[in-house]
Structures are given as structure tokens and as C-alpha cells.
Amino acid sequence: MNRRFFSIAGFLALSLGHVPLFRRYFPQRIKNGWLLKDEDV
Amino acid sequence: MLFDFAKSPIVSERQYDVCILGAGAAGIALALRLGRAGKRVALCEGGGLDYEDESQEIYAGHTFGDPYFDLDIARLRYFGGSTNHWGGYCRSFEPVDFNRGYLGDDFRWPITHDDILPYLPEACDIVEISSDYQDRLVDEELGLRQVDFKYSPPVRFGEKFQDEIERSKNIELFLNCNFTDLIGADRRVRSVKFRNYADQELELRASAVVFAMGGIDNSRQLLWMERRHGARFFDRDLPIGRYWMEHPHFTIGEALIKSWDQANLYFALTEKMQKSLGILGCGVVVEEQGDSTTKRLIKDLLCVAPGIGAWAADLAGKKLICSYRFHAAWEQAPNRENRVALSDRAVDRFGVPQSELHWRKARIDRETMLASTQQFNAFMLRENLGRLQLRDWVYQGDEYPDDDVLAGYHHMGGTRMSSTPRYGVVDGNCKVFGAENLYVAGSSLYTTAGYNNPTLAIVQFALRLADHLGKVV
Numbered sequence: 251m252n253r254r255f256f257s258i259a260g261f262l263a264l265s266l267g268h269v270p271l272f273r274r275y276f277p278q279r280i281k282n283g284w285l286l287k288d289e290d291v
Numbered sequence: 292m293l294f295d296f297a298k299s300p301i302v303s304e305r306q307y308d309v310c311i312l313g314a315g316a317a318g319i320a321l322a323l324r325l326g327r328a329g330k331r332v333a334l335c336e337g338g339g340l341d342y343e344d345e346s347q348e349i350y351a352g353h354t355f356g357d358p359y360f361d362l363d364i365a366r367l368r369y370f371g372g373s374t375n376h377w378g379g380y381c382r383s384f385e386p387v388d389f390n391r392g393y394l395g396d397d398f399r400w401p402i403t404h405d406d407i408l409p410y411l412p413e414a415c416d417i418v419e420i421s422s423d424y425q426d427r428l429v430d431e432e433l434g435l436r437q438v439d440f441k442y443s444p445p446v447r448f449g450e451k452f453q454d455e456i457e458r459s460k461n462i463e464l465f466l467n468c469n470f471t472d473l474i475g476a477d478r479r480v481r482s483v484k485f486r487n488y489a490d491q492e493l494e495l496r497a498s499a500v501v502f503a504m505g506g507i508d509n510s511r512q513l514l515w516m517e518r519r520h521g522a523r524f525f526d527r528d529l530p531i532g533r534y535w536m537e538h539p540h541f542t543i544g545e546a547l548i549k550s551w552d553q554a555n556l557y558f559a560l561t562e563k564m565q566k567s568l569g570i571l572g573c574g575v576v577v578e579e580q581g582d583s584t585t586k587r588l589i590k591d592l593l594c595v596a597p598g599i600g601a602w603a604a605d606l607a608g609k610k611l612i613c614s615y616r617f618h619a620a621w622e623q624a625p626n627r628e629n630r631v632a633l634s635d636r637a638v639d640r641f642g643v644p645q646s647e648l649h650w651r652k653a654r655i656d657r658e659t660m661l662a663s664t665q666q667f668n669a670f671m672l673r674e675n676l677g678r679l680q681l682r683d684w685v686y687q688g689d690e691y692p693d694d695d696v697l698a699g700y701h702h703m704g705g706t707r708m709s710s711t712p713r714y715g716v717v718d719g720n721c722k723v724f725g726a727e728n729l730y731v732a733g734s735s736l737y738t739t740a741g742y743n744n745p746t747l748a749i750v751q752f753a754l755r756l757a758d759h760l761g762k763v764v
């Protein structure tokens with residue numbers, strides 16, 4: 251059971267972990283550090 | 292009255308009402324108020340009137356974790372303490388700082404903002420600033436406000452109050468007088484032992500004793516007393532040294548902003564917004580830079596976003612745009628693992644183990660900075676003020692740079708206030724849990740750190756403690 255639990259938890263952690271902390275706050279377009287609006291580019 | 296223990300042996304048979312260990316901002320403010328109230332005070336300072344290597348070396352220690360300053364340069368050990376080199380930036384705690392229970396039990400203070408607010412005018416008087424703080428709501432929806440900082444000249448507490456202390460009938464100032472031990476039994480301190488640099492000893496008797504040796508040595512000396520005396524003076528197993536906090540200080544980016552009159556002002560989020568984002572306090576200052584930086588940023592922006600780059604270049608031609616640097620200083624969450632501990636490698640000249648500082652920034656600390664920046668950026672975009680370019684380490688999620696300001700030299704926590712010994716070392720009256728007459732003054736008391744510089748509030752807390760001691764001794 252533990253094995254199965256860990257593999258599901260691991261999968262979840264990996265998939266959630268792939269959204270870097272930064273992106274949670276800045277989902278917008280970013281180029282070379284500039285925080286841009288879609289119409290800027 | 293002033294006695295210099297470096298110059299001659301001292302014998303004192305007096306019984307003091309209060310013996311204060313350390314004459315920095317906290318110790319001096321406390322002594323003055325007690326002295327004015329007619330209490331007999333011994334104010335005992337480990338250093339002399341000026342900087343001396345032999346005193347400063349006692350502050351040496353070791354740091355572990357995130358890059359931090361050497362402990363013997365992050366503070367000063369002589370009369371006036373670290374106010375001999377502080378910058379004088381002043382802003383006190385805000386109501387939200389006493390209201391962080393939503394983040395967990397270890398964020399709870401045993402007192403409220405109203406308990407220290409009455410001491411603000413006198414504290415401002417001491418550091419020579421006006422107490423009329425004018426904050427301004429900039430945008431309610433985004434929770435953005437402009438916050439007011441005041442600047443002390445900066446007052447050097449030793450220089451400013453030496454005269455009054457020397458003339459006081461009630462305060463006796465002992466210089467070169469290093470606290471080394473407590474004498475007493477059954478949770479009551481009867482007297483305090485000191486040594487000078489020639490290893491002569493002095494013992495002073497007092498009804499109450501206050502540790503005011505700064506935000507690292509309050510913890511170090513209390514840990515040392517616990518190691519030497521176990522539960523003789525206070526409860527065992529208090530979290531002494533733990534929950535130590537700083538204010539991370541970093542440049543987070545640069546911006547091109549069109550004709551703006553808010554440069555060099557400070558911004559922060561409202562209480563409501565901090566709570567809804569689940570973060571702590573963060574102050575952002577937006578500092579104007581020169582023409583060459585404006586040109587560099589416009590060139591860079593033109594490469595990645597020609598549309599908005601052309602807009603910026605056009606405004607630059609009309610001298611209607613400027614470049615700004617974004618500095619942030621923010622609150623760090625109290626974390627039990629961040630701590631002052633006793634070194635097992637080295638002792639100071641009096642045989643007290645040196646300090647070890649274990650300090651790291653946590654995820655919530657980073658979130659506080661990112662979420663606050665997000666709100667500020669949303670405001671810039673909505674008002675079409677300009678564009679912000681973040682530093683690489685911010686948006687790439689890298690480690691913090693080690694060539695930036697790093698932190699504020701603000702040493703907080705370690706002997707924090709709490710309503711329970713589980714999370715704190717002192718109660719709401721600054722008395723060590725389990726002790727009859729042992730107290731603490733200074734920012735080591737802080738349960739949470741706020742994002743503001745600590746000294747103005749240190750003075751408020753010291754004045755409040757004086758009022759409490761005035762009633763019990």
C-alpha cells in the first residue's frame with residue numbers, strides 16, 4: 251500500500267512541483283525578465 | 292553617575308531596584324525612564340565610551356545557512372551599542388503585525404498593537420522624529436498603500452544621553468563591566484556578577500535584572516545561564532535562541548516608469564491583501580536612477596517587446612520616462628530552526644561559548660516578496676505607468692544572490708514573547724517564563740518581525756517595560 255501511496259504522491263508532487271513558485275504569481279508573458287502584457291509583443 | 296571599571300576596582304554595597312545588562316537603545320531608554328521615575332538603576336555596559344577591539348572581539352561567532360554578515364561586524368559593543376552605526380530609518384510595528392494568528396500558533400503575540408502604541412510619541416521624541424506617520428491608500432482593489440518612513444538624525448544613544456545619565460541621582464552607569472553570571476536561587480536572581488578586561492570581579496545586588504545585550508547576545512547569555520544553572524532561574528526547555536529573524540533586503544528589479552512623482556517612496560500591501568494572499572509584510576522602495584540606465588533599459592525592452600519599447604523610446608525623447616530600481620525588504624516568518632546556539636568550538640575571553648547563528652530563508656519568505664511585487668506590477672500595468680524587469684534570480688527561481696544587501700542588520704527573536712513557554716521565552720511583560728525577577732529588553736522579544744526597522748519599537752517596548760518594572764520593584 252505504501253509503495254502505491256508513495257508513487258501517487260510522488261507523481262502529484264512532481265506535477266505540482268513543475269509549476270515554479272514564480273509562475274504562481276506571474277503567469278503572464280515574460281521575456282528576459284520583463285513582465286509584459288500580451289499586446290506589448 | 293559614571294564608574295569606569297577599566298580604571299579602578301569597584302565595590303558596591305548598594306541594593307538597586309533594577310540592574311540593566313547592556314547600554315544600547317533598549318538599555319538606555321529603559322534606564323532613563325526608570326531613573327526619571329525615581330528608581331535606583333545600575334546600567335552595566337560591557338564596552339567603554341568608545342570602540343575597543345578587546346570588547347568587540349567578544350561578539351565574534353559563526354554563521355551557518357544562508358550568507359550572512361560576520362557577527363562581529365553586524366553590531367557594536369560599546370556604550371550606545373549598535374546605535375553607534377545605525378542608519379536611523381524608523382517605522383514601528385503595524386496592527387497587522389500583532390494579528391498573524393492566521394498563519395499558525397507560533398505567530399501569536401500575547402499582547403496587541405494597542406499595548407505599545409501609547410509609547411510611540413515618547414519613542415519618537417527619543418530618536419528625534421515626528422510621530423505623525425502619514426500612510427496613504429494608493430489602490431484598494433490591489434491592496435497597495437504608500438507607507439511613511441521617518442529618519443532619525445541618526446541619534447547615537449550613548450552620545451545623546453551620556454550627560455543626563457551622568458547627572459542622574461538615580462542611574463549609575465558602569466562601563467567596561469561585562470555580565471558573566473547570575474547569583475541566587477529558587478527562580479530569583481539576588482545579584483549579578485561582572486568582569487572587566489583585567490579579570491577583576493564586581494557583584495551588584497538588584498531586585499530585578501534585565502537582559503538588554505542585543506538581538507543575538509540576549510539569547511547567547513540566556514542559553515549560557517541555562518547551561519550553567521539548569522532550572523535555578525527560569526523554566527527548562529524554553530525555546531531560547533530559536534525563531535531568530537532578519538529582514539531580507541534585495542534589489543528585485545528595475546523599471547521604466549513614465550512621469551512619476553512617487554520616486555523614493557515606500558510601498559506595502561494592506562492588511563486585507565496580506566491576509567488574502569497568506570503572506571507577511573514587505574516594503575518596496577522605488578529609487579530613481581540616472582539617464583544611462585534609462586537608455587540601457589529602453590534598448591533592452593526594444594529587443595524583447597518592440598511595441599512597448601517604441602512607446603518608452605518616444606517618451607524618453609520628451610524626457611517623460613525614467614528608470615527606477617526596486618528594492619524590497621520583507622518580513623521573515625518565525626521558524627524554530629533559525630536560531631542562536633552556543634558554539635562548541637570557541638569561547639570568548641570570559642569563557643562563554645561564542646554564538647552560532649543558524650539562519651535560512653523559507654518558502655513563505657520568498658512568496659511574501661513575489662506576491663508583493665505581483666501586486667505592485669499589477670498596479671503599474673493597470674495604470675499603464677511602465678514596465679518592470681525582474682532580476683534573473685527572481686524569475687528563474689534561483690538562489691538569492693550573495694552580492695546584494697542581504698539583510699538589515701536587524702536581529703530579532705530568540706527570546707520571543709508568547710503566552711506559552713512552548714513558543715516563547717518571555718511573557719507579555721517581558722519576564723522570562725518561570726523566573727521571579729528576570730526580564731528581557733530589545734528586539735529579541737519580537738514574536739514576529741514585521742517588515743519595518745526594529746529600533747523605534749525597541750524603544751517603545753523598553754518604555755513599556757519601565758512602566759511595568761516601576762510597579763513591581
Ligand SMILES: Cc1cc2nc3c(=O)[nH]c(=O)nc-3n(C[C@H](O)[C@H](O)[C@H](O)COP(=O)(O)OP(=O)(O)OC[C@H]3O[C@@H](n4cnc5c(N)ncnc54)[C@H](O)[C@@H]3O)c2cc1C
Pocket residue numbers: 312313314315316317318335336337338364365366367368369370371372373374376377378379380381468469470471503504505506508699700701702732733734744745746747749
Ligand atoms: C549597520 C547597521 C545599520 C542599522 N540601521 C538601522 C536603521 O536604520 N533603523 C533601525 O531601526 N535599526 C537599525 N539597525 C539596528 C539597530 O542598531 C538595533 O536594532 C539597535 O541598536 C538594537 O538595540 P539594543 O539595545 O537591543 O542592542 P544594542 O544596540 O546592540 O546594544 C546592546 C548593548 O549591550 C552591550 N553588551 C553586550 N554584551 C554585554 C555583556 N556581556 N555585558 C554588558 N554589556 C553587554 C553592548 O556593548 C551594547 O552596548 C542597524 C544596525 C546596524 C548594525
